[in-house]
Amino acid sequence: MIEISNVSKTYGAKPVVDGVTLNLPVGGLTSIVGPNGAGKSTLLSMIARLMPMSAGSVTVDGLDVTKTPGDVLARRLSILRQDNHVTARLTVRDLVSFGRYPHSRGRLTKEDLHHVDEAIAYLNLGELSGRFLDELSGGQRQRAFVAMVLCQNTDYVLFDEPLNNLDMKHAVSMMRLLARAASDLGKTVVLVIHDINFAAVYSDYIVAMQSGRIVCQGTPDEIIRADVLETIFGTPFEVHTIGSRRIATFY
């Protein structure tokens, strides 16, 4: 379980994340939603120790993220940020292989290679595996990075806007894949996501943030309601039930 207690991040006097206390359940797919500047990505970065917190603490399975050695944590928790820029000339396969680094320290065993092949196949990157990253489109590169993170094979996987740069077809298959990783492989997947309907359809749990605080949390049925969404985003919503799915329109 990821336990976040009283976590704050302030720049000068301005709090970006303001005393957040939150327990993220084990298993399933949790989405963090909210308007721009709500502190979602900052919170995610602090959980993954990419950013120091001003106050509070985060534990993953009881391990304090700021005190646990990096390599121990790297076998439990991985994160993919939005803007991934690599200067080195790497092939897709090279990149995905880096996911095994916490396990093998750069000397790939047979088992590691198996994981690499699996991750490449899982994201349909087979044909691209020999291509260099700078020869790929934004969406293809995004998939390669997701493959790397999955290859790391951690119980907790965090994604900061994984649908960026993806067209509708790939966005849907990415969300299906992440949901499948949660349901089939038993991983705990946490996303920061902007598309409220993707969150509604695929999440098991939704956390809504606004101005650095949690405004509400619950199952999609509890969150995807016109009045709740209006308080979160500050714009009028209509919620329709199509099939068994609740779809919000705000256009």
Add this chain to the structure above:
Amino acid sequence: MRHEAQSRAPLAVLAVLAVVALVAIVCFMTVGARGSWSFVLAFRGLKLAALVLIATAIAISTVLFQTITGNRILTPSIMGFDALYALVQTVLVFLIGAGAASGVDPRLMFAGNVIVMVLFSLILYRFLFSGGTRSLHLLMLVGIVFGVFFRSISGFLQRIIDPNDFVVLQDRLFASFNTVDTSLLGIATGGMVLVGLAMIRYLHTFDVLSLGREAAITLGVDYRHVTTAILVMVAVLVSISTALVGPVTFFGLLVANLAYLVMPSGKHRHILPAAVLIAIVTLVGGQVVLERVFAFDTALSVVIEFAGGLFFILYLVKGGSR
């Protein structure tokens, strides 16, 4: 099968580079030799050893520095590392005088210089690279300002010290590829071996670091620790090359980028030896050509700096912004 082909190509390139480097070395040792072989080989051997040391130090320090800064334009020299070395030397002579400074064993002096250099570079550069992503332009600006600052202070101190002290200092700081300071070869080799041992320990983290700070932390690298270690290595390597030959600004940039260009792989176990070999070819081969073919002796650094400077501008204008 594809994996084999992929791993064979970089090795083939390395083999070619090694052969070219070997040819350059053999030419350097033999071309135009007259008189007793034992004298020629011993005399040129020392010079060769110095050139190889310099080439290795500059190539490795540049590649590692570019790995932790995550770009291919910055080099230790552009960020003012060698100007810092000159400043340390100048301040030392300024404080204790050339007489006392010359009295000290040069090797002891070198060791002290390296320590001061490591401390200062950690204080000055640590904060620049340990934080989040910084803009390349800010870094370059800071580096250039640092460089000018160090050089100005050195220049100021050199103007107000005793003229006799200045001559001694000048002798130390204005080495060239032709008049390499061979008295420090032993300790420089020692320093190089130490850095080499440290590199073996950290070798597996270099590739991960090239993914950037956040990816490296996610993959479990102790980022602060490793970048500090690399900055220390870079400081030692820059001290070695600057002590032996004086400041060379664009050479590192040239060889590192040529290595990225010719190697079909981005892995450090391929890039590092390639950069070293290219540096050896350029220095040793260039020295042969200049000494034997054109018969003008002192200008290798000028030629290399000219080519490197052109390359720097081209890279900045064309591909560097990527």
